[in-house]
Amino acid sequence: ASRFNPRSADARWQQAWDEAETFRASDDSNRPKAYILEMFPYPSGRIHMGHVRNYTMGDVLARYRRMNGMEVLHPMGWDAFGMPAENAAMERKVHPGEWTWSNIATMKAQLKRLGFALDWSREIATCDPAYYGQEQALFVDLFEAGLVYRKESEVNWDPVDMTVLANEQVIDGRGWRSGALVERRKLNQWFLKITDFAEDLLEGLAGLDHWPDKVKLMQENWIGKSRGMRFRFDLTAPVGGIDRFEVFTTRPDTIFGSSFAALSPDHPIAAALAAGRPDIAGFIAECKLGGTTAAELETVEKKGFDTGLKVRHPLDPEWELPVYIANFVLMDYGTGAIFGVPAHDQRDFEFATKYGLPIRRVVAPSAAEADRPVEGEADSGDGILVNSRFLDGMSVAEAKAAVIARAEGEGWGEGTTAWRLRDWGVSRQRYWGTPIPIIHCATCGPVAVPKEQLPVVLPNDVTFDIPGNPLERHPTWKHVDCPACGGPATRETDTLDTFVDSSWYFIRFASQPTDRPFDRAVAESWLPVDQYIGGVEHAILHLLYARFWTRALQRIGKIDVAEPFRGLFTQGMVTHRTYQDAEGNWLLPEEAEAAQAAGRPVKSGRVEKMSKSKRNTVDPEPIVEQYGADAVRWFMLSDSPPERDLEWSEAGIEGAWRFVQRLWRLVDANADASGEDKALDRKLAQTIAGVGQDIEALSFNKAVAKLYELVSAIEKAAPSGSRTRATRTLVRLVAPMTPHLAEEAWAKMGEAGMVADADWPSYDPALLVEDEVTIAIQVNGKLRDTHSAPKGTPREELEAIAVANANVQRILAGATPKKVIVVPDRLVNVVA
Numbered sequence: 142a143s144r145f146n147p148r149s150a151d152a153r154w155q156q157a158w159d160e161a162e163t164f165r166a167s168d169d170s171n172r173p174k175a176y177i178l179e180m181f182p183y184p185s186g187r188i189h190m191g192h193v194r195n196y197t198m199g200d201v202l203a204r205y206r207r208m209n210g211m212e213v214l215h216p217m218g219w220d221a222f223g224m225p226a227e228n229a230a231m232e233r234k235v236h237p238g239e240w241t242w243s244n245i246a247t248m249k250a251q252l253k254r255l256g257f258a259l260d261w262s263r264e265i266a267t268c269d270p271a272y273y274g275q276e277q278a279l280f281v282d283l284f285e286a287g288l289v290y291r292k293e294s295e296v297n298w299d300p301v302d303m304t305v306l307a308n309e310q311v312i313d314g315r316g317w318r319s320g321a322l323v324e325r326r327k328l329n330q331w332f333l334k335i336t337d338f339a340e341d342l343l344e345g346l347a348g349l350d351h352w353p354d355k356v357k358l359m360q361e362n363w364i365g366k367s368r369g370m371r372f373r374f375d376l377t378a379p380v381g382g383i384d385r386f387e388v389f390t391t392r393p394d395t396i397f398g399s400s401f402a403a404l405s406p407d408h409p410i411a412a413a414l415a416a417g418r419p420d421i422a423g424f425i426a427e428c429k430l431g432g433t434t435a436a437e438l439e440t441v442e443k444k445g446f447d448t449g450l451k452v453r454h455p456l457d458p459e460w461e462l463p464v465y466i467a468n469f470v471l472m473d474y475g476t477g478a479i480f481g482v483p484a485h486d487q488r489d490f491e492f493a494t495k496y497g498l499p500i501r502r503v504v505a506p507s508a509a510e511a512d513r514p515v516e517g518e519a520d521s522g523d524g525i526l527v528n529s530r531f532l533d534g535m536s537v538a539e540a541k542a543a544v545i546a547r548a549e550g551e552g553w554g555e556g557t558t559a560w561r562l563r564d565w566g567v568s569r570q571r572y573w574g575t576p577i578p579i580i581h582c583a584t585c586g587p588v589a590v591p592k593e594q595l596p597v598v599l600p601n602d603v604t605f606d607i608p609g610n611p612l613e614r615h616p617t618w619k620h621v622d623c624p625a626c627g628g629p630a631t632r633e634t635d636t637l638d639t640f641v642d643s644s645w646y647f648i649r650f651a652s653q654p655t656d657r658p659f660d661r662a663v664a665e666s667w668l669p670v671d672q673y674i675g676g677v678e679h680a681i682l683h684l685l686y687a688r689f690w691t692r693a694l695q696r697i698g699k700i701d702v703a704e705p706f707r708g709l710f711t712q713g714m715v716t717h718r719t720y721q722d723a724e725g726n727w728l729l730p731e732e733a734e735a736a737q738a739a740g741r742p743v744k745s746g747r748v749e750k751m752s753k754s755k756r757n758t759v760d761p762e763p764i765v766e767q768y769g770a771d772a773v774r775w776f777m778l779s780d781s782p783p784e785r786d787l788e789w790s791e792a793g794i795e796g797a798w799r800f801v802q803r804l805w806r807l808v809d810a811n812a813d814a815s816g817e818d819k820a821l822d823r824k825l826a827q828t829i830a831g832v833g834q835d836i837e838a839l840s841f842n843k844a845v846a847k848l849y850e851l852v853s854a855i856e857k858a859a860p861s862g863s864r865t866r867a868t869r870t871l872v873r874l875v876a877p878m879t880p881h882l883a884e885e886a887w888a889k890m891g892e893a894g895m896v897a898d899a900d901w902p903s904y905d906p907a908l909l910v911e912d913e914v915t916i917a918i919q920v921n922g923k924l925r926d927t928h929s930a931p932k933g934t935p936r937e938e939l940e941a942i943a944v945a946n947a948n949v950q951r952i953l954a955g956a957t958p959k960k961v962i963v964v965p966d967r968l969v970n971v972v973a
């Protein structure tokens with residue numbers, strides 16, 4: 142018997158698919174369309190196992206849909222801008238473009254080796270001017286529609302490297318290269334008005350029936366709609382002409398629990414106070430140290446400065462509260478000022494504990510517990526109002542409504558809706574990104590680059606030997622004439638956040654004319670993406686930005702699609718065991734093996750997500766080389782449900798390899814025979830139906846299990862026409878998963894064309910009905926045995942079988958049953 146040799150078969154079939162353009166999607170096909178997309182990779186250098194798993198899943202679905210008569214769009218491209226390319230430029234003196242394009246070439250070859258059914262004619266790299274130039278055109282459209290604006294905003298500033306840092310470059314409040322304490326600095330930056338779409342983005346979630354609930358919940362929380370109230374605090378004495386300030390709260394019910402008011406260090410009153418007070422100015426400067434991430438602000442030690450100012454409680458003019466400047470109050474949320482309720486807010490609790498302010502309970506589980514002290518931490522639980530005058534006895538919800546009504550009636554405050562979602566800051570002070578197509582003119586202000594002058598191409602002659610943005614210091618690039626008045630002007634040197642690049646690539650895949658971002662009718666014929674597959678790490682930002690971008694294009698009349706992704710699936714990770722040597726250094730799997738062989742101690746650690754830092758990665762390329770693409774694909778689909786983690790193991794890939802060979806042996810030995818095997822016919826019909834359903838539900842591991850069963854059943858069956866037919870059909874059933882083997886088998890069986898173009902097998906639904914049933918045999922309602930009988934066996938016959946049953950006879954011990962109850966096709970209960 143011959144063996145299946147992937148070394149020759151894989152390349153041969155990959156070439157055949159390429160030459161026949163088998164997976165090229167036609168825009169004007171009459172077949173129903175299916176758009177299947179996996180999140181496109183960042184060209185970091187090499188494909189990793191996570192990519193292999195992700196793309197194999199999408200590939201099985203794409204191939205299955207094609208076999209079911211659909212016109213399938215299954216494209217691939219590269220999310221090619223971003224910082225790692227600049228880091229490589231700094232570390233290895235290679236141009237970011239060169240580094241990126243060579244990574245793309247490597248990774249493309251690796252993807253091709255896996256035999257994915259991709260339409261490479263639509264390949265996109267976001268760093269290609271043909272792509273980012275069209276992105277600039279869309280940016281100009283949004284700018285002209287008033288959805289883009291510029292404002293001062295804080296960045297992380299590294300005072301030693303003199304450069305802006307991304308949040309992920311700030312580690313424990315310090316610059317990742319210089320180790321210097323990071324400062325917050327204000328810069329003029331570009332923003333997209335995503336907050337205009339907050340309500341739409343929230344409501345749209347309700348219609349996403351094929352998205353995981355957990356992702357929808359994460360988006361909902363990120364958008365963060367909350368009902369609240371704004372109200373005014375009057376200062377007992379004015380400062381710098383200001384006699385009041387506004388606070389924002391989501392808990393107006395706790396108004397009688399207030400023991401202080403606090404201003405953001407960036408609040409205008411704080412600035413006014415700092416003018417004549419070096420101690421206040423010093424405190425404000427201190428607050429500006431540290432990163433800008435929300436997480437950082439949550440955990441930072443709460444600090445305040447007592448300004449000596451006082452405000453009057455709005456519901457009791459006699460009651461005065463001290464006013465602090467506090468480091469945990471953000472200027473760009475609510476009003477930049479708060480009233481503190483230490484008993485019921487954790488930040489306020491920490492603050493009050495530190496500064497000796499009263500902690501007054503105003504919400505308690507019951508009226509009897511009104512005086513129970515709040516200790517250890519704030520009590521954020523629900524309950525009824527206590528110590529709160531006219532609110533006493535109300536529920537939290539009632540009290541909120543009552544305070545808002547009172548404030549609105551008396552004119553010192555009003556109910557509002559607050560959103561956690563901020564506008565999207567898209568400016569990056571970086572080279573390797575899409576240049577923002579704006580020109581700054583002293584006379585005209587910021588002017589969009591006219592579309593006929595697009596793309597604004599990144600200059601190639603840049604240097605990375607000193608920190609900062611190379612576009613800023615390029616000798617000529619930024620000096621241009623103003624498109625409006627012709628006077629001397631300068632280009633914007635910020636580039637776009639790479640999340641912009643990934644916010645519309647799925648539209649460009651669907652349609653990519655050279656003179657416009659996309660053709661509306663063609664794009665609409667493919668969109669929304671029917672099935673999007675990717676990592677849960679993109680559950681919030683990428684998916685939210687893509688949803689926003691699509692809605693923004695819809696609002697300005699460019700495309701009539703609201704939600705870009707109809708179905709979303711987030712796959713689990715590929716994990717592997719970790720190893721350490723005696724000194725605690727992480728070892729590569731092959732190093733661990735070598736060390737063990739040499740008798741050195743190796744500590745085997747936990748099974749964790751494959752990562753470079755723990756050195757537990759397995760490079761797919763040599764594995765594909767050794768076992769062939771099909772075995773790797775098969776292993777990626779088997780074992781674990783796709784939403785769970787999959788543990789990579791040597792045993793697993795070897796098992797997959799053996800299975801591929803087993804499949805081949807079956808096909809290879811298949812000979813014509815005659816005669817029927819009803820049981821095998823039924824098994825085949827069930828497998829066809831079941832595997833189809835499993836693939837549609839993305840339950841690949843279940844489909845794999847059913848195929849294992851079918852193979853075993855065929856192996857065990859005696860030669861028959863049914864067995865020959867089942868073996869031939871099996872080839873089409875495994876085609877989405879092991880496509881190279883399937884093509885090889887298809888050709889060997891003498892079938893015409895390629896199995897990739899074949900129809901998914903059909904079956905006779907009558908065969909799905911089982912005609913044997915299992916009858917439960919009970920004595921006094923207790924199960925004593927089971928019996929297999931043809932469906933529809935008459936009552937009398939079942940009764941006789943049960944009474945004659947050995948177990949039943951033993952219990953009856955010679956007595957006659959009082960009664961025998963028969964439920965046809967289900968059970969017989971003998972009452973003794």
Ligand code: ANZ
Nearest residue numbers: 389390391392395469470471474475477479482485486
């Ligand atoms: C009084 C109060 C009592 C509050 C209580 C909470 C609990 P979310 O829910 O996240 O929207 N807050 C308002 N503006 C702020 C700012 N600029 N910086 C920091 N904190 C601010 O948070 C709303 C709550 O966060 C508001 O409600 C306010 O504190 C605080 F038992 O007011 B609360």
Ligand code: ZN
Nearest residue numbers: 582585623626
């Ligand atoms: Zn001008």
